[in-house]
Amino acid sequence: MSEVTYLEAIRDGLREELERDERVFMLGEDIGGYGGAFKVTDGFQARFGAERIIETPIAETAIIGAAAGAAHMGFRPVCEMQFIDFLSCGYSILTNYVATARYRADLKTPIVIRGPSGGYVRGGPFHSQNPEASYVHTPGLKVVAPATARDAKGLIKAAIRDDDPVLYFEHKYLYRRIKEHLPAGEEILTPIGKARTAREGKHLTIITYSATVWKSLEAADILDREGVSVEVIDLRTLLPLDADAIVASVRKTSRALVVHEDTRTGGLAGEIAALINERCFEWLDAPVRRVCAHDVPLPYAPTLEDFVLPQTDDIVKAARWMAAY
Amino acid sequence: MRSGEPTDPVTATPNAAAIPAGLRREQLHELYYWMRLTRSLEEKLVNLYRQTKVIGGLFRSLGQEADAVGSAFALDRSKGDILSPLIRNLGSMLVQGATPIEVLRQYMAKAQSPTRGRELNIHFNDLERGFLGQISHLGDMVPVMAGVCLSFRMRKQDRVGMVYIGDGAMSTGAFHEGINFAAVQKLPLVIICENNGYAYSTPMSRQTAVQFLVEKAAGYGVAGEQADGNDVLAVYETTKRAVDRARAGGGVTLVELITYRRKGHAEHDNQSYVPKEEIEAWEARDPIDRYTRRLLESGWATAADVDALDARVTDEIDRAVAICEHEPLPEPLTALDGVLADPPTAELEWYRRLP
Numbered sequence: 039m040s041e042v043t044y045l046e047a048i049r050d051g052l053r054e055e056l057e058r059d060e061r062v063f064m065l066g067e068d069i070g071g072y073g074g075a076f077k078v079t080d081g082f083q084a085r086f087g088a089e090r091i092i093e094t095p096i097a098e099t100a101i102i103g104a105a106a107g108a109a110h111m112g113f114r115p116v117c118e119m120q121f122i123d124f125l126s127c128g129y130s131i132l133t134n135y136v137a138t139a140r141y142r143a144d145l146k147t148p149i150v151i152r153g154p155s156g157g158y159v160r161g162g163p164f165h166s167q168n169p170e171a172s173y174v175h176t177p178g179l180k181v182v183a184p185a186t187a188r189d190a191k192g193l194i195k196a197a198i199r200d201d202d203p204v205l206y207f208e209h210k211y212l213y214r215r216i217k218e219h220l221p222a223g224e225e226i227l228t229p230i231g232k233a234r235t236a237r238e239g240k241h242l243t244i245i246t247y248s249a250t251v252w253k254s255l256e257a258a259d260i261l262d263r264e265g266v267s268v269e270v271i272d273l274r275t276l277l278p279l280d281a282d283a284i285v286a287s288v289r290k291t292s293r294a295l296v297v298h299e300d301t302r303t304g305g306l307a308g309e310i311a312a313l314i315n316e317r318c319f320e321w322l323d324a325p326v327r328r329v330c331a332h333d334v335p336l337p338y339a340p341t342l343e344d345f346v347l348p349q350t351d352d353i354v355k356a357a358r359w360m361a362a363y
Numbered sequence: 364m365r366s367g368e369p370t371d372p373v374t375a376t377p378n379a380a381a382i383p384a385g386l387r388r389e390q391l392h393e394l395y396y397w398m399r400l401t402r403s404l405e406e407k408l409v410n411l412y413r414q415t416k417v418i419g420g421l422f423r424s425l426g427q428e429a430d431a432v433g434s435a436f437a438l439d440r441s442k443g444d445i446l447s448p449l450i451r452n453l454g455s456m457l458v459q460g461a462t463p464i465e466v467l468r469q470y471m472a473k474a475q476s477p478t479r480g481r482e483l484n485i486h487f488n489d490l491e492r493g494f495l496g497q498i499s500h501l502g503d504m505v506p507v508m509a510g511v512c513l514s515f516r517m518r519k520q521d522r523v524g525m526v527y528i529g530d531g532a533m534s535t536g537a538f539h540e541g542i543n544f545a546a547v548q549k550l551p552l553v554i555i556c557e558n559n560g561y562a563y564s565t566p567m568s569r570q571t572a573v574q575f576l577v578e579k580a581a582g583y584g585v586a587g588e589q590a591d592g593n594d595v596l597a598v599y600e601t602t603k604r605a606v607d608r609a610r611a612g613g614g615v616t617l618v619e620l621i622t623y624r625r626k627g628h629a630e631h632d633n634q635s636y637v638p639k640e641e642i643e644a645w646e647a648r649d650p651i652d653r654y655t656r657r658l659l660e661s662g663w664a665t666a667a668d669v670d671a672l673d674a675r676v677t678d679e680i681d682r683a684v685a686i687c688e689h690e691p692l693p694e695p696l697t698a699l700d701g702v703l704a705d706p707p708t709a710e711l712e713w714y715r716r717l718p
Contacts, residue, residue, distance in 0.1 A: 107510020
C-alpha cells in the first residue's frame with residue numbers, strides 16, 4: 039500500500055496510459071524537461087521522449103487544434119493547459135471545431151484537455167478560475183472534475199480511453215493536500231457520467247464537486263453534531279450530469295443545496311436546481327438553494343478571496359437554514 | 364484519373380512543345396478536366412440555387428479554378444497526402460476524389476449527403492481519400508492540419524499535408540498559432556495562401572500592411588513561394604516544389620497564389636464595392652481560357668480532345684443531378700444522433716413527447 043497525493047495520482051494515471059497505449063501522447067507548455075508548472079509531467083520526457091511529450095509555443099489554439107488533427111488520425115492526445123484559465127484562449131477551436139466534429143462530420147476526436155483550476159490559493163483573477171459552465175453548455179464535450187486522489191487517477195485514465203473529447207478539471211488546492219492509499223497494480227477506472235455518494239445522510243442533500251466536496255464534508259460533520267444528517271453527492275462528471283443520482287438522493291432527503299466554487303449567475307448550480315425542480319417538485323420540503331462564489335472576478339488579497347469564495351461556514355449556515363425551513 | 368500510363372508527348376503529337384513541370388500529356392488533360400468540372404458544377408449549382416433547390420448560400424470560385432486544381436494536383440494521393448480546403452477550393456476537393464454528387468447533395472441538404480444534412484457546401488471530409496473539410500472559423504484548419512502532419516511524423520510516414528488560407532484568414536490568431544507551431548516542429552505542411560483580393564467586401568489593403576502575403580513567411584522562419592494563381596502550370600510547379608520540400612523533411616512552405624475573386628463573397632453579394640473595370644481586367648486572365656489556348660497552341664491537345672473532356676464533364680454532372688435532385692431531406696429525429704460516441708443519441712425534449 040502506498041499513499042499518493044491527488045497530483046501524484048494524476049501523474050500515475052497519465053504514466054500508466056502512456057505505457058499502455060502508444061497512441062497516447064502529450065502536448066503542452068513547459069511539460070518537457072521542466073515537467074510542467076506544477077510538475078505533473080515530471081520525468082515524462084526523459085521516459086517517453088520528446089516525440090510523445092511535446093513542448094509547445096504559448097499557443098492554446100495550436101495545442102488544441104493539433105491535438106484534434108492527430109486524434110482524427112488515430113492518436114489519443116492529452117493537452118495540458120498550464121492553468122485552466124488559459125483554456126479560454128483556445129475556446130473557439132474547442133467549441134466550434136472539436137466539439138462539433140463528430141456531429142457535423144463523423145470525425146473521431148478523442149482528446150483530453152486537462153489543467154489546474156480553482157482558487158483558495160491566492161492565485162488572483164487569472165490563476166484561479168472555474169470555467170466549467172462555458173463548456174458544460176457545449177454539446178459534444180464531456181467535463182469531469184475529480185475531488186479525490188482515487189478519482190483523479192480513475193478519471194484521467196477513463197478520459198484518455200473515452201472516444202469523445204474530455205475536459206479534465208483538476209483542482210490545484212487539492213494537488214498536495216489530499217492523500218489516499220491507492221494499491222499499486224490496481225487498475226483504477228472511474229466511470230464517466232457517474233456521481234459518487236461521498237457521505238450518506240437523511241435530512242438534506244448537498245450536490246457539489248471538486249474542492250467544495252471537502253468543504254461540504256466538513257460542514258456535514260459539524261451539522262451531524264447538531265442532529266442534521268447530510269448526504270453529500272460528489273458529481274465527478276459535470277457533463278453529462280448523473281441526473282438519476284441527483285434525483286434519487288433528493289427524493290430521499292427532500293432538501294437540496296447545490297454548492298460550487300464557480301460564480302453563481304449562469305453557473306452549473308442553476309442547471310441542477312432546474313433539474314431538481316423538473317423531476318423532484320412533489321418531493322421537496324424546501325426551496326432548492328445555492329452556495330456559490332459571489333459574481334465578481336476572483337481577487338487576490340486573502341481577505342477578499344476568502345470573502346468571495348464559499349467557505350465551510352457558509353455551507354453550514356445555508357444547510358441550517360434549509361433544515362429549519 | 365491522376366495516374367495514367369506514361370505517354371511520350373513527342374510521338375503523341377509530332378510538333379508539340381515540350382511539356383513543363385515533368386507532367387505527361389494526359390496529366391495536362393486531367394488539369395483541364397478538373398478545372399472545367401469545377402466551373403461547370405458551380406454553374407449547375409447556380410441553376411439549382413435559382414430554383415431554390417440549394418438551401419443555403421452558394422460560394423463560387425469563378426476565376427480561381429487554377430489555384431485550387433493546380434495546387435491539389437501537386438499532392439500524391441497514392442502516398443495518402445491530405446488537404447484541407449477553403450470555401451473556394453471545390454477544385455481541390457474534386458482532385459482529391461470528392462464527387463459531384465456529394466457536393467450536390469451537400470448544397471441541397473439531402474439525407475444522403477456526406478454529412479447527412481448537418482453541414483453545408485464543401486464542408487465534408489474523407490481522410491481516406493485525403494480531404495478534411497473546413498469549418499467557417501477561418502484559420503482553425505492550420506493548427507488542425509499541423510496535428511495531422513504531426514501524426515505523419517510520429518508514424519514515420521512520408522505523407523504531406525496541405526492547408527488553404529486566404530488574404531482574410533491570414534489575419535486570424537489561429538493562423539498565426541498554427542503556422543508558428545508547424546514551423547517550430549518542422550512539420551510537412553504546405554500552406555497555400557490564396558490572395559484573391561477580397562475577404563467578403565474588405566480589400567487586402569485593409570487586411571494587412573504587407574504588399575505581398577508571402578512576405579510573412581520570413582516572420583515564421585519558413586520557405587516562401589509565389590506564383591500566378593491563374594496559370595495552372597505555374598501553380599502546379601510552384602506547389603510541387605513545396606510538396607517535395609515537405610516530403611523531404613524541409614518543413615513548412617507558405618505559397619502565395621495571386622488570383623482574383625470574380626464573384627461576390629456568395630451568390631447574394633452583388634459586389635457593389637468592386638470597380639467594374641477590375642473584374643473585366645481579370646476576366647481577360649481567365650485561367651481556363653488561358654489554359655485552353657495554351658493546350659491548343661502548344662499542341663498538347665486537339666480541339667476534339669477539349670470537346671470530349673467538356674462532354675464528359677456535362678454528362679457526369681447531368682447524371683449526378685438526375686440521381687440526387689429529388690432525394691429526400693433527412694428525417695428530423697436523426698438530428699439527435701452522434702453528438703457523442705457515448706451516449707450515441709441526445710435526449711428528446713419533454714415537450715416533444717406531449718400528446
